[in-house]
Amino acid sequence: MSEHKTDELRGHAYDGIEEYDNKLPNWWLFILYGSIVFAVGYWLVFHTFSIADLPRARYDKEMVKANEEQLARMAKQGLTDESLTLMAAIPAQVEEGRQLFATYCVVCHADRGQGLVGPNLTDGLWIHGGRPLDIHKTVTDGVPSKGMAAWGRQLGPTRVQKVVAYVLTLKGTEVPGKAPEGVPEAAPAPPAAAAPPAAAPATAGAAGNG
Numbered sequence: 282m283s284e285h286k287t288d289e290l291r292g293h294a295y296d297g298i299e300e301y302d303n304k305l306p307n308w309w310l311f312i313l314y315g316s317i318v319f320a321v322g323y324w325l326v327f328h329t330f331s332i333a334d335l336p337r338a339r340y341d342k343e344m345v346k347a348n349e350e351q352l353a354r355m356a357k358q359g360l361t362d363e364s365l366t367l368m369a370a371i372p373a374q375v376e377e378g379r380q381l382f383a384t385y386c387v388v389c390h391a392d393r394g395q396g397l398v399g400p401n402l403t404d405g406l407w408i409h410g411g412r413p414l415d416i417h418k419t420v421t422d423g424v425p426s427k428g429m430a431a432w433g434r435q436l437g438p439t440r441v442q443k444v445v446a447y448v449l450t451l452k453g454t455e456v457p458g459k460a461p462e463g464v465p466e467a468a469p470a471p472p473a474a475a476a477p478p479a480a481a482p483a484t485a486g487a488a489g490n491g
């Protein structure tokens with residue numbers, strides 16, 4: 282018999298319930314101390330020394346990798362709205378675009394794209410269309426008559442794509458700045474020569490009956 286007596290009542294009662302003073306079962310203690318050791322290890326690995334990524338960071342990394350792989354696949358099929366949108370979801374690409382924007386575009390579009398000489402890029406209205414390919418075309422070909430250079434020649438295709446990816450992230454941030462110009466993105470591009478409004482005075486004459 283061990284020095285610790287088992288099944289011995291402690292001699293008090295709470296609401297009629299009496300207690301033994303037995304040792305805790307080993308399996309229970311094992312779980313308790315095991316959890317404490319695990320928690321210390323977890324804290325050191327994930328928080329103190331950041332040896333491993335937390336699930337959120339791991340998820341983000343996997344998403345970026347998946348996006349990059351998909352972008353590489355899409356690049357073979359030429360530039361599309363989707364491939365530019367995808368680029369705008371890859372932080373490294375956007376960051377390069379941000380630096381290009383800071384170098385070449387802020388003088389006219391301001392630090393957050395809110396517009397100065399050039400239009401506000403953060404509102405929902407676009408003079409030359411707000412779909413990714415529209416923006417890509419405006420940046421590549423420019424609007425020389427209005428003072429917007431054709432950046433395609435100066436920056437080359439890759440850098441134009443990156444700066445466009447960055448412009449896509451400005452979209453809808455609605456930074457107060459230059460008043461909106463153009464038409465909402467959702468609207469179809471305005472036809473070159475707007476058709477005259479259909480004038481059909483249906484009732485005049487036909488229905489007029491003395």
Ligand code: HEC
Binds near residue numbers: 406
């Ligand atoms: C010298 C001034 C200037 C610089 C620098 C400049 N832009 Fe512009 N940008 C303009 C002007 C002016 C317009 C408006 C053109 C118009 O009215 O048709 C414009 C229009 C645009 C548009 C179309 C906006 C719309 O509403 O459709 C985009 C997109 C754009 N610029 C992106 C850029 C990017 C990206 C850069 C840098 C690589 C850049 N711009 C550099 C002056 C500039």
